[in-house]
Amino acid sequence: MFQRNKAMTITATLLLGGALLSACTKGEDTGAPTDGGSAGAQVVASASAGGAGCTLQSYGGTKIELKDAIVGFSQSEKEANPFRIAETQSIKDEAAKIGVKKLLVTNAQSQLSKQVSDIQDMLAQGAQFLIIAPLNSDGLEPALKAAADKKVPVLTIDRKVNATACKDYVAFLGSNFVEQGKRAADAMVKATGGKGKVAILLGSSGNNVTTDRTSGFVDQIKATAPGIEIVAQQTGEFARDKGQQVTEQLLLSNPGITAVYAENDEMALGAVTAIKGAGKKPGVDIKIVSIDGTRNAVEAITKGEINAVIESNPRFGPLAFATAQKFLGGESIPANVIISDREYDSANAAASLSSAY
Structure with a gap:
C-alpha cells in the first residue's frame, strides 16, 4: 500500500504516547492499524491552513486538564453499524484510560435536529470539550455556535462540517x-x-x-x-x-x-x-x-x-484525546488530523481478521 505525495502539504507523525509531533515526509504506508495500543496516525496541515494550525490562544478557549474536565461525545447514527459501535467504544475506552473526570455520551439516532439538541444539552450540563461525529456536513451550525459562544473547543471526527476551522471548531480528525x-x-x-x-x-x-x-x-x-x-x-x-x-x-x-x-x-x-x-x-x-x-x-x-x-479506521479515542491534550496544553493543531487506514485483500485477510472491527 502507498499514499500519494501531495505538494505544499506538511506532514508529521502523531505519537499518541509521546509529547510532541515529529516532522516527517509522507511516504510508504506500513498498513499497521491505528488502534488503542499503537501509534501511527498522521497529522496533515493543509496548505489552506497555512501550516499555522489552531492554538488555544487563537481559538479563545481556557486552559484545562482533561482529568479535571467534563467531555461530551456526540454520536450521529444508530449503533447498528460496526463502525459506529467501534467508534463510540474507542472514545469511551480512552476516556476511561486517561481518567477524564466525566464523559457525556449521546446518540442522535440519525436525526440532525436531535444531534443539535444533544450538543446543546451537553453544553448545558457543563461540557468543557466536545468531540462530535457529525451526521451531515451541514446543519450543525446552531450547535457549533452554542459551543463557540461558550468558548468550548470542538473536535469533529470521521465527517467534516462546512464551517471554519479554529473559529467554528478546532480541527477535523478522520480519514482522507x-x-x-x-x-x-x-x-x-x-x-x-x-x-x-x-x-x-x-x-x-x-x-x-x-x-x-x-x-x-x-x-x-x-x-x-x-x-x-x-x-x-x-x-x-x-x-x-x-x-x-x-x-x-x-x-x-x-x-x-x-x-x-x-x-x-x-x-x-x-x-x-x-x-x-x-x-x-x-x-x-x-x-x-x-x-x-x-x-x-x-x-x-x-x-x-x-x-x-x-x-x-474508527478507533478515534487515542487520537482524539491526544489531540485534545495537546491543544489544551497550548500546542498548535492543524486543521486536518488524518488517521491511518490499512487495506485488506486475499493476501492478508485471514491473518488480519483479528484487526478488523
Missing part, C-alpha cells in the same frame, strides 16, 4: 476520503484486470464522505483504467438492506455489470446477497471492492466473496 476512493479504484483495477463495467453503491447524501469517496474513485479510474466503464451510480445509504435492494435493481437494469464499488462494507455485504440471488458468484463473476474494514467484510474476503477492502 478522497485517498480512500483512489485506493479502492487501484484495488478494483487489480481485481478486474483493468476491464469491466462497474456499478457504484453511493453512501448517503449530504456529507463529504460520499462525495470524496466517489470523486477519488471516479477520477482514479478515469486516469488509470480506460478499460473500466462506470455504468451506474445509486445511493445505498450506507445500509446493508438498501445496498442489497439497489444491487438487485442494478443487476436487472444493467445485466452486463462485472464489478461493484461499495462506499462502505454494509452495502458491499448487501451486494453479496443480491449477487448470489441473481445466480452469480460474488468476488468471481462480479468483483467487489468496498471501504470500512469490518470483520464481516474481511471474513468475506477469506471466502472469496469480496475482493478487497480499504479500511476506514
Whole structure:
C-alpha cells in the first residue's frame, strides 16, 4: 500500500504516547492499524491552513486538564453499524484510560435536529470539550455556535462540517476520503484486470464522505483504467438492506455489470446477497471492492466473496484525546488530523481478521 505525495502539504507523525509531533515526509504506508495500543496516525496541515494550525490562544478557549474536565461525545447514527459501535467504544475506552473526570455520551439516532439538541444539552450540563461525529456536513451550525459562544473547543471526527476551522471548531480528525476512493479504484483495477463495467453503491447524501469517496474513485479510474466503464451510480445509504435492494435493481437494469464499488462494507455485504440471488458468484463473476474494514467484510474476503477492502479506521479515542491534550496544553493543531487506514485483500485477510472491527 502507498499514499500519494501531495505538494505544499506538511506532514508529521502523531505519537499518541509521546509529547510532541515529529516532522516527517509522507511516504510508504506500513498498513499497521491505528488502534488503542499503537501509534501511527498522521497529522496533515493543509496548505489552506497555512501550516499555522489552531492554538488555544487563537481559538479563545481556557486552559484545562482533561482529568479535571467534563467531555461530551456526540454520536450521529444508530449503533447498528460496526463502525459506529467501534467508534463510540474507542472514545469511551480512552476516556476511561486517561481518567477524564466525566464523559457525556449521546446518540442522535440519525436525526440532525436531535444531534443539535444533544450538543446543546451537553453544553448545558457543563461540557468543557466536545468531540462530535457529525451526521451531515451541514446543519450543525446552531450547535457549533452554542459551543463557540461558550468558548468550548470542538473536535469533529470521521465527517467534516462546512464551517471554519479554529473559529467554528478546532480541527477535523478522520480519514482522507478522497485517498480512500483512489485506493479502492487501484484495488478494483487489480481485481478486474483493468476491464469491466462497474456499478457504484453511493453512501448517503449530504456529507463529504460520499462525495470524496466517489470523486477519488471516479477520477482514479478515469486516469488509470480506460478499460473500466462506470455504468451506474445509486445511493445505498450506507445500509446493508438498501445496498442489497439497489444491487438487485442494478443487476436487472444493467445485466452486463462485472464489478461493484461499495462506499462502505454494509452495502458491499448487501451486494453479496443480491449477487448470489441473481445466480452469480460474488468476488468471481462480479468483483467487489468496498471501504470500512469490518470483520464481516474481511471474513468475506477469506471466502472469496469480496475482493478487497480499504479500511476506514474508527478507533478515534487515542487520537482524539491526544489531540485534545495537546491543544489544551497550548500546542498548535492543524486543521486536518488524518488517521491511518490499512487495506485488506486475499493476501492478508485471514491473518488480519483479528484487526478488523
